[in-house]
Amino acid sequence: MAPSPPSNGSQSETDVDTESDALHRRGLMYILSSPSGAGKTTISRMLLSADEEIKLSVSCTTRPPRPGEIEGVHYHFVSDSEFDAMIEEDDFYEWAHVFGFRYGTPKGRIRSALKDGQDFLFDIDWQGTQQLYQKDQQDVVRVFILPPSLDELQRRLMGRGTDSSEVIASRMERARAEISHWDGYDYVVINDDVGGCFAKVQQILAAERMKRQRQTGLIPFVRELML
Numbered sequence: 159m160a161p162s163p164p165s166n167g168s169q170s171e172t173d174v175d176t177e178s179d180a181l182h183r184r185g186l187m188y189i190l191s192s193p194s195g196a197g198k199t200t201i202s203r204m205l206l207s208a209d210e211e212i213k214l215s216v217s218c219t220t221r222p223p224r225p226g227e228i229e230g231v232h233y234h235f236v237s238d239s240e241f242d243a244m245i246e247e248d249d250f251y252e253w254a255h256v257f258g259f260r261y262g263t264p265k266g267r268i269r270s271a272l273k274d275g276q277d278f279l280f281d282i283d284w285q286g287t288q289q290l291y292q293k294d295q296q297d298v299v300r301v302f303i304l305p306p307s308l309d310e311l312q313r314r315l316m317g318r319g320t321d322s323s324e325v326i327a328s329r330m331e332r333a334r335a336e337i338s339h340w341d342g343y344d345y346v347v348i349n350d351d352v353g354g355c356f357a358k359v360q361q362i363l364a365a366e367r368m369k370r371q372r373q374t375g376l377i378p379f380v381r382e383l384m385l
Contacts, residue, residue, distance in 0.1 A: 217234070217261050219236070
């Protein structure tokens with residue numbers, strides 16, 4: 159076997175290209191909202207599975223866990239008194255009442271992680287989106303997913319087989335209210351095909367990551383080019 163050439167301590171062209179392509183950027187908070195049954199949970203799961211650079215923001219809730227839900231993975235399940243204490247300590251980005259329970263996004267390490275380039279996915283409603291946007295506009299990207307029709311939305315809710323007719327009627331009423339806020343989002347996507355909807359959600363995320371104001375590594379990179 160021929161001996162390897164001696165190293166002169168310099169970087170290879172490939173190493174330099176890799177570093178140039180991986181300029182530091184600030185992370186973002188990627189919000190997916192939709193009426194119940196319009197597909198945001200499915201799209202969220204697909205995105206988390208396909209993209210290693212984004213993590214789910216785990217919310218706190220006073221709702222009891224459903225079968226299969228895991229503490230710290232799907233939600234942080236807390237008591238009403240614990241939730242009250244977190245409100246008093248200003249430990250939420252946002253919180254809201256939803257179907258008799260409270261949900262909130264704890265600040266935790268999110269802000270520091272954003273500086274390190276970590277992206278977070280948020281599965282929250284319109285009210286939570288507004289609160290989050292008001293507190294951190296520069297890092298928030300808002301996407302609203304619409305059903306192709308209200309009839310299709312009702313069919314999907316009934317197809318779950320988990321809710322009574324009264325609960326479905328309540329969800330449909332809430333859906334109409336949520337849809338009325340469609341113009342409070344940066345992007346609106348119609349989910350008439352899951353694959354097509356997912357592709358659009360990925361395209362939006364990719365474009366937002368490339369925005370100049372998030373490419374914090376561009377300033378030193380451009381300065382080097384101008385020397």
